[in-house]
Amino acid sequence: MNSDERLLDYREVTIANRMTGEHIVHGFTASLRRGEVLGIVGESGSGKSITCRSILGILPRGFDITEGTAEVLGQDLRNLSAKGWLSIRGVRVGAVFQDPGSYLNPSIRVGPQIAEPLRVRRGLKRGEAKERVLDLFASVHLADPADLYQRYSYELSGGMLQRILIAGALALEPEVLIADEATTALDVTVQAEILDLLEELKEKTGVALVVVSHDLAVVGRLCDRILVMRHGQIIDQGSTRQVLFEPAHEYTRLLVSEHQVYGLDRFLAAERSAG
Numbered sequence: 001m002n003s004d005e006r007l008l009d010y011r012e013v014t015i016a017n018r019m020t021g022e023h024i025v026h027g028f029t030a031s032l033r034r035g036e037v038l039g040i041v042g043e044s045g046s047g048k049s050i051t052c053r054s055i056l057g058i059l060p061r062g063f064d065i066t067e068g069t070a071e072v073l074g075q076d077l078r079n080l081s082a083k084g085w086l087s088i089r090g091v092r093v094g095a096v097f098q099d100p101g102s103y104l105n106p107s108i109r110v111g112p113q114i115a116e117p118l119r120v121r122r123g124l125k126r127g128e129a130k131e132r133v134l135d136l137f138a139s140v141h142l143a144d145p146a147d148l149y150q151r152y153s154y155e156l157s158g159g160m161l162q163r164i165l166i167a168g169a170l171a172l173e174p175e176v177l178i179a180d181e182a183t184t185a186l187d188v189t190v191q192a193e194i195l196d197l198l199e200e201l202k203e204k205t206g207v208a209l210v211v212v213s214h215d216l217a218v219v220g221r222l223c224d225r226i227l228v229m230r231h232g233q234i235i236d237q238g239s240t241r242q243v244l245f246e247p248a249h250e251y252t253r254l255l256v257s258e259h260q261v262y263g264l265d266r267f268l269a270a271e272r273s274a275g
Ligand SMILES: Nc1ncnc2c1ncn2[C@@H]1O[C@H](COP(=O)(O)OP(=O)(O)OP(=O)(O)O)[C@@H](O)[C@H]1O
Pocket: 024, 042, 043, 044, 045, 046, 047, 048, 049, 050, 051, 060, 214
């Protein structure tokens, strides 16, 4: 694959609730190239998560892409078979969400849960999968991977759980990682650590990121480009610098000024002094 190739390519996409006829997302045009970090920001209900869910083929019941073209890794999502989705979701496109604890089964130790896809999808033997998980835990800077492997999710902090889920999302070496409000439930220090981790993993593995947040400071910290969504549409977009420091749209200016009240600068000191 060449570096110019679009990993995601959405053109004029409408996502509708077929039961009500409501257009949840409309006219959505965006792409993601190898190594890129794309931010999607907007208030609650603006359509960020539904857009991400369409990329993963996990739209709510009755929701569908009804207009436009939507391609992921060269595959047309509107005509993708169940088998096609199995080769993309969780394999070539990974994801982490808010509330990491809810994605792990509390009655099974965390290590084997992360090892399972390596056994099922990659055919690794139990011992090999465990070794790989211990390496993955180390790569997301979890101390004492062997001890952690045996723990249950309820014994661990939110930050540790999110590191574990990031390790799990990267286990099959996806080309794209979607982080949908992945730091929202964490306190600000842990948020910053997870953002640093995502940046480091991007540099190390080359994974392209889609970072979704209602928080401009989070997307500003990580992203090359930002899309601003409102009422299901992209209303503003540009480089991170443009969107944060020279916002074109009145609504973006409002978002920036609101965020300044509670600390747009908290992850951005370096960015601003560099400018
Ligand atoms: N499971 C669902 N069933 C019905 N409607 C839904 C469902 N999920 C989302 N919606 C609708 O889609 C719209 C967009 O929701 P979406 O979750 O994409 O917003 P968002 O920008 O990610 O906001 P938030 O940050 O609150 O998740 C919502 O206003 C809601 O009306």
